[in-house]
Amino acid sequence: MTHAQGSASPLLAAASAGRRYPVAHSPLARLFDRRTTPALLGASFEVQAGDILGIVGESGSGKSTLARLLVGLDRPSSGRVLFEGRDLSSFTAADWQRFRNRVQFVFQGAHTALNPRKTVARSLSEAFPEPPTSGALNALLAQVSLGPELLDRLPHQLSGGQKQRVGIARALARQPEVLIADEPTSALDVSVQSEIVALLQQLHRERRLTLVIISHDLGLVGAFCDRVLVMYAGRIVETGPAAQILAEPAHPYTERLVAAIPRGLAGRNRQADPPLSEAARHGGCPFEPRCSNRIPICAQGEPPEVLLGDRLVACHLAPSRPIIAETNP
Amino acid sequence: MTAPALSLSDLSVAFGPEIAARKVVHGVTLQVMAGEKLAIVGESGSGKSVTALAVMHQLGRAGRIVGGSMRLDGEDITSLPESACHELRGRKVAMIFQDPMTALNPAFTVGRQLVDAIRSHDDPGRKAAWSEAEQLLAKVGIDDPRRRSGQYPHELSGGMRQRVLIAMAIACRPRLLIADEPTTALDVTVQAQVVALLRDICASSGIALLFISHNLDLVAEFCDRIAVMYRGRIVESGSAEAIFSAPRHPYTRLLLDAVPRPGRPLRTAAPAPLAESPGEGACDYFSRCRLADADCHVRPALRGAGTHLSACWRSA
Numbered sequence A: 001m002t003h004a005q006g007s008a009s010p011l012l013a014a015a016s017a018g019r020r021y022p023v024a025h026s027p028l029a030r031l032f033d034r035r036t037t038p039a040l041l042g043a044s045f046e047v048q049a050g051d052i053l054g055i056v057g058e059s060g061s062g063k064s065t066l067a068r069l070l071v072g073l074d075r076p077s078s079g080r081v082l083f084e085g086r087d088l089s090s091f092t093a094a095d096w097q098r099f100r101n102r103v104q105f106v107f108q109g110a111h112t113a114l115n116p117r118k119t120v121a122r123s124l125s126e127a128f129p130e131p132p133t134s135g136a137l138n139a140l141l142a143q144v145s146l147g148p149e150l151l152d153r154l155p156h157q158l159s160g161g162q163k164q165r166v167g168i169a170r171a172l173a174r175q176p177e178v179l180i181a182d183e184p185t186s187a188l189d190v191s192v193q194s195e196i197v198a199l200l201q202q203l204h205r206e207r208r209l210t211l212v213i214i215s216h217d218l219g220l221v222g223a224f225c226d227r228v229l230v231m232y233a234g235r236i237v238e239t240g241p242a243a244q245i246l247a248e249p250a251h252p253y254t255e256r257l258v259a260a261i262p263r264g265l266a267g268r269n270r271q272a273d274p275p276l277s278e279a280a281r282h283g284g285c286p287f288e289p290r291c292s293n294r295i296p297i298c299a300q301g302e303p304p305e306v307l308l309g310d311r312l313v314a315c316h317l318a319p320s321r322p323i324i325a326e327t328n329p
Numbered sequence B: 001m002t003a004p005a006l007s008l009s010d011l012s013v014a015f016g017p018e019i020a021a022r023k024v025v026h027g028v029t030l031q032v033m034a035g036e037k038l039a040i041v042g043e044s045g046s047g048k049s050v051t052a053l054a055v056m057h058q059l060g061r062a063g064r065i066v067g068g069s070m071r072l073d074g075e076d077i078t079s080l081p082e083s084a085c086h087e088l089r090g091r092k093v094a095m096i097f098q099d100p101m102t103a104l105n106p107a108f109t110v111g112r113q114l115v116d117a118i119r120s121h122d123d124p125g126r127k128a129a130w131s132e133a134e135q136l137l138a139k140v141g142i143d144d145p146r147r148r149s150g151q152y153p154h155e156l157s158g159g160m161r162q163r164v165l166i167a168m169a170i171a172c173r174p175r176l177l178i179a180d181e182p183t184t185a186l187d188v189t190v191q192a193q194v195v196a197l198l199r200d201i202c203a204s205s206g207i208a209l210l211f212i213s214h215n216l217d218l219v220a221e222f223c224d225r226i227a228v229m230y231r232g233r234i235v236e237s238g239s240a241e242a243i244f245s246a247p248r249h250p251y252t253r254l255l256l257d258a259v260p261r262p263g264r265p266l267r268t269a270a271p272a273p274l275a276e277s278p279g280e281g282a283c284d285y286f287s288r289c290r291l292a293d294a295d296c297h298v299r300p301a302l303r304g305a306g307t308h309l310s311a312c313w314r315s316a
């Protein structure tokens, strides 16, 4: 893997990357049922070195699928994923080795990510390139606000948030240049979460750590990330500056999402949107069955991505919505 | 007055062999009335889940109750034989977890799993159980319950799976429903729907809800009362209004300040120093507290006038 010196290649990029999964869920059933459903439909975006990118969106919209493609844990069934301009599918074993040293992943759901039979000490030690000293182990744990008394424990002897922090510590052990983290702080209280965010900010400042954070916490993403991708039904429906998009969403789905953020005492007895039947996957806009702004063409053609100021928005109405003109004069 | 649906008094839980036992829950006292929604929030690792598992009698082999008592509808459930534990779970107390996928069996349709849950207590017969299952799915807001009940867990979205689990949990009309971070894995629109569903269930069937969460803005929206835990103890409790509009304990204030909200800068902080506290008997928050003084070498009890209680010498 050559370092692309000063070239125009972004650090990480997805070019129409898509992924389909078989409908049948056992290998045997797959022999008879060859149907597939799309989890991700042609996502394109770039991550520059030093970026902090957030990914938010509907449950099941393909965020984790996208993350797995970015770190090479899964292959796109269409399109490409590029690291420093090179297609991951052309990587040799040696390339993968170097890639793993530079790019680390924190899995969603810490309970599934840790080996149930390995103590914390062992899981963490194995993450270092060489066997660490006990001082190094303790220091790593302290970074994620955990004490050395946890070293001898097995995962089932930890609380949810303790497991999650062991997962983060493990990813940081190799001092990666890129960290892709799938809901890394969902099981933490907000005070410990703020400590983890402070740690990531420090690594970003000092080592120019590049971050891709998937989260359902829009407050966190709005305040911590530079840019955000909003996903719905396997597509990126809006991207651009995070704080701006969450303050003034342009896509009707983003708007719906922002409106559902809990509001504390001010939101007491607020009514939730009634649950709607799932989006029918016809030829139109995927959000059409739930969209209160829809117009006739929405059911006919999938909306193109329109560039509006700093944002890309996939909505037929986007160009005519006043909000964009205001935020991007 | 009727007895609370759940009442814990001075409950303590420890893990490990008798000689090297480590206490992780220290004297927790709380009540939840029928139809009431109590939230437990607080530090990661402070004993929220362990408290819930103690009520379920699911502490595992290494964990046990080492002090205090638990009552359900006035009946002592502190120590029960194994057969009574089975009766308790599902019938009187049900629990839903953060990850609905791990709680469902991927090899069976959701209808089948729901029917099994219904038939495991008071079997009404196969046919009646199926129609009850469909009614339950409709009740938790799943449309086309007949078609859905024939689907496997992986064919449902995360929000729908969580609804199925709620349907299973209420199938046996428990007195108490415990939800341990049930919406953490869901997007905010689905989260709002699940919470609205839980609110309706409590209001219409008088089920008491114990809701464990890290999402303070969410619990402020829909719970009646809040208990804040720190290092195995409740350090503040009161109505949602009281806790969120006039928090008393310095730890509660720290938490409320750290809530990330769009449009306000993040409060980030370096890890708290793992500084020595002045001794076993001191306030647990001592090493992080800016208000600490010599009084705090003795741990304060939960106290206060009325229903808003706080365990801090400098505020009550």
Ligand SMILES: Nc1ncnc2c1ncn2[C@@H]1O[C@H](COP(=O)(O)OP(=O)(O)OP(=O)(O)O)[C@@H](O)[C@H]1O
Pocket: A021, A022, A038, A039, A057, A058, A059, A060, A061, A062, A063, A064, A065, A066, A108, B154, B158, B185, B186, B187
């Ligand atoms: N290995 C797999 N086999 C079959 N289907 C899959 C697989 N992985 C994901 N899917 C499906 O692909 C879609 C996208 O899933 P994904 O996990 O990427 O969503 P997500 O955006 O991360 O959701 P969440 O917010 O719930 O984590 C879902 O419908 C999911 O059921």
Ligand SMILES: Nc1ncnc2c1ncn2[C@@H]1O[C@H](COP(=O)(O)OP(=O)(O)OP(=O)(O)O)[C@@H](O)[C@H]1O
Pocket: A156, A157, A158, A159, A160, A161, A162, A187, A188, A189, B015, B016, B024, B042, B043, B044, B045, B046, B047, B048, B049, B050, B051, B060, B062, B063
């Ligand atoms: N099986 C076990 N054996 C030993 N210790 C345990 C076990 N389960 C939990 N603990 C410890 O008990 C303490 C309380 O854990 P608990 O899971 O109740 O925390 P929690 O408040 O739910 O935290 P979180 O918000 O991170 O889920 C933690 O310090 C944890 O490490």
Ligand code: SF4
Pocket: A251, A252, A253, A285, A286, A287, A288, A289, A291, A292, A293, A294, A295, A298, A303, A314, A315, A316, A317, A318
């Ligand atoms: S394209 Fe039409 S249906 Fe889709 S989000 Fe925009 S207005 Fe709504």
Ligand code: SF4
Pocket: B249, B250, B251, B283, B284, B285, B286, B289, B290, B291, B292, B293, B295, B296, B300, B311, B312, B313, B314, B315
């Ligand atoms: S009792 Fe003292 S140390 Fe404890 S929280 Fe109150 S002021 Fe701080």
Ligand SMILES: [Mg+2]
Pocket: A063, A064, A065, A108, A182
């Ligand atoms: Mg995911």
Ligand SMILES: [Mg+2]
Pocket: A159, A160, A161, B048, B049, B050
């Ligand atoms: Mg827990």
